[in-house]
Amino acid sequence: MVFVEPPEDWEEETRLVHGGEYRDSETGSIVTPIFVSAIYKYPEGNPYGYKYARNSSPTIEALERKAAAVERAAEAVAFSSGMAAISSAAMALLKPGSKLVTTKDIYGTSYEFFTTFLRSYGIEVDERGVGEGVLERIDKNTDVVFVETISNPLLIVPPVDEIAKACEEVGAKLIVDNTFATPINFLPLKVGAYGVVHSASKYLAGHNDVLGGIFATNDKKFALNLKNVRRMLGGIPDPQQAYFIIRGLKTLHVRVAYQNEAALRIAKFLRDHPKVERVYYPCLEEHPSYPVAKRLLKGCGGVVSFEVRGNGFDAIKVMKKVKVVQRTASLGGVESIITHPATMTHHTVPPEVRKELGIKDNLLRLSVGLENVEDLEADLDQALSSI
Structure with missing residues (x-):
C-alpha cells in the first residue's frame, strides 16, 4: 500500500490530481478505491494502524493526505461535514474559561454554535469585530480566533496576515474557514494561520452531491x-x-478558475442592472475589502451577493423566477445557486444582528456554477425584470 507523497516542487494542479492518492502495486489501480470494511485485522504492534472505520480507513487517509498537500499543511483531518470539523476543533482547543474571538458576519450555523453552544459551556465568545475590526478584539486572554477568508454573505475579506501576526503576539491560535476562497485563491497557513477549515461539501467536492x-x-x-x-x-x-x-x-483548479472569471463578470452585470441596488464582490473596486482582497487573494471566488431594488418579498420573487439558477441554500457546486440569507442561511442569526451587519431582507446570494455566463445573465435579467 502506497500513498503518493507530492514533492515540494509540485504545483497546485499536480498536487490536486495526484497528491495523497492510494496506489496499489498488485492491481495497478491509479484511482483510490472505496474501502467499505468497517473492521480491520488488528495491527499488532502498531497503535495507529487501521482497526475500526470510526477511527480511519485507507480511503479516509487518502483524502486527508490530498487535502494536506493542497493546503500545504503537515496534516489534515477529514470530517462528516464542515460543522463537524468546526465543532470538533473548537472542543479540542477550548475549555471552560477559554476565550474565542470571532465575527458576526460568518456562516449562520457557525455563529449559532459559537454564541449559544460554546457559551453554554462557559467559554467566552467575543463576536463584536467585523473584518479588520477583529484586530482590536484580540488581547492577552484570547485563546482562539476564528475568521472566514471571505465572509458569508457580504464577502468581507479580513486581513488574515495581520490577524495571524496579532495572534502570534498574544499566543492565540488563528483558525480560518477557507471554504469561499479555496486553496486555489488563498493559503492561510502560508501567512501564519494555525489551522484551516473547509466545508468540503462546497468547492472541494464541487458537485452538490x-x-x-x-x-x-x-x-x-x-x-x-x-x-x-x-x-x-x-x-x-x-x-x-x-x-x-x-x-x-482533482478538478478544483479548473472549476475555481472558471468561477472566478464568471463571478466577476456577473458582478459587473448586476452592478449595471437597473433592478439591482448594490453588489457585493471583493474584486469590485467599490467593495470595502477590495484593497485587502487585491493584496491577499489570487481570485475572489464564485459567490456574488446583491440587493434588489425593493423589499424582501421582491428578493424572494426574483429567487422564485430564475430558471437556470437553482433555489437552495448551498454554494460551490457546478450548478449556480441563489439563496435568500435572511430566511435561509442566516435565519438563526438574531434579526438585530442581521440588521447591524447589513444583511437586509432584499439581499440575495448567488453562487456561480459552470453554466454559460450569457445564459446566467439572461436568466438573472428575466427574473429581475419581474419586480
Whole structure:
C-alpha cells in the first residue's frame, strides 16, 4: 500500500490530481478505491494502524493526505461535514474559561454554535469585530480566533496576515474557514494561520452531491489529538463521502478558475442592472475589502451577493423566477445557486444582528456554477425584470 507523497516542487494542479492518492502495486489501480470494511485485522504492534472505520480507513487517509498537500499543511483531518470539523476543533482547543474571538458576519450555523453552544459551556465568545475590526478584539486572554477568508454573505475579506501576526503576539491560535476562497485563491497557513477549515461539501467536492469537512494544520500533535476527538464524537466521513471529495478535488483548479472569471463578470452585470441596488464582490473596486482582497487573494471566488431594488418579498420573487439558477441554500457546486440569507442561511442569526451587519431582507446570494455566463445573465435579467 502506497500513498503518493507530492514533492515540494509540485504545483497546485499536480498536487490536486495526484497528491495523497492510494496506489496499489498488485492491481495497478491509479484511482483510490472505496474501502467499505468497517473492521480491520488488528495491527499488532502498531497503535495507529487501521482497526475500526470510526477511527480511519485507507480511503479516509487518502483524502486527508490530498487535502494536506493542497493546503500545504503537515496534516489534515477529514470530517462528516464542515460543522463537524468546526465543532470538533473548537472542543479540542477550548475549555471552560477559554476565550474565542470571532465575527458576526460568518456562516449562520457557525455563529449559532459559537454564541449559544460554546457559551453554554462557559467559554467566552467575543463576536463584536467585523473584518479588520477583529484586530482590536484580540488581547492577552484570547485563546482562539476564528475568521472566514471571505465572509458569508457580504464577502468581507479580513486581513488574515495581520490577524495571524496579532495572534502570534498574544499566543492565540488563528483558525480560518477557507471554504469561499479555496486553496486555489488563498493559503492561510502560508501567512501564519494555525489551522484551516473547509466545508468540503462546497468547492472541494464541487458537485452538490456529498457532505464533508476538512481541518488542516502544521501542528502534527494537535492533528493526532483532533483525530482522537473525532473518534469519540463520531464525526468521521464514510468511505463513499471521502471518495466523492477526492474525485472533486482533482478538478478544483479548473472549476475555481472558471468561477472566478464568471463571478466577476456577473458582478459587473448586476452592478449595471437597473433592478439591482448594490453588489457585493471583493474584486469590485467599490467593495470595502477590495484593497485587502487585491493584496491577499489570487481570485475572489464564485459567490456574488446583491440587493434588489425593493423589499424582501421582491428578493424572494426574483429567487422564485430564475430558471437556470437553482433555489437552495448551498454554494460551490457546478450548478449556480441563489439563496435568500435572511430566511435561509442566516435565519438563526438574531434579526438585530442581521440588521447591524447589513444583511437586509432584499439581499440575495448567488453562487456561480459552470453554466454559460450569457445564459446566467439572461436568466438573472428575466427574473429581475419581474419586480
